[in-house]
Amino acid sequence: QKEVEQNSGPLSVPEGAIASLNCTYSDRGSQSFFWYRQYSGKSPELIMSIYSNGDKEDGRFTAQLNKASQYVSLLIRDSQPSDSATYLCAVKRGGADGLTFGKGTHLIIQP
């Protein structure tokens, strides 16, 4: 059974601070890792993908992957109120395999 675990939150962070979101996964065959943002009533929006151990930065976002620990994280620097949303961690094996999602972490950025 493939599982992706996330703390459901809410995680409350002051505006301008760093938000740190974490995720663990059970399937050691997972090869690709993604962070999506989902606003209430909307579809998941891709933020970051990461395939190799280490850090990957894109603007205010940094994804971190540790395959040995089966752990993925997302850092959001200079958090803005518009970053308030549910953040979904998703993993997959290769090729045409579907994504396995976590339940998401609800992030609130306090102005």
Place this chain on the structure above:
Amino acid sequence: EPEVTQTPSHQVTQMGQEVILRCVPISNHLYFYWYRQILGQKVEFLVSFYNNEISEKSEIFDDQFSVERPDGSNFTLKIRSTKLEDSAMYFCASSPGGGNYEQYFGPGTRLTVT
């Protein structure tokens, strides 16, 4: 910027009726997916489609479900005889392939079964 589109945005149907949900994936993408999200729950994978056939399907995707790519642009999900528990948001997604596994989601179809 290209995007996945889905129609209708909201579908209301009676239990036992057939519904077809439609999607137009991003042009030139090779992999197509359907997911569902029951209200308040996580996004769940249903099926993936590549090279005109199903590549992978989940336990949810039973004989009541089918997918088709009837032409070069549309990708459909059919539910043969809807149940109350099929009420959910259904998302279509597509992925470029060629080593790029990023999946881009459409806006979804809200299915309400009464």
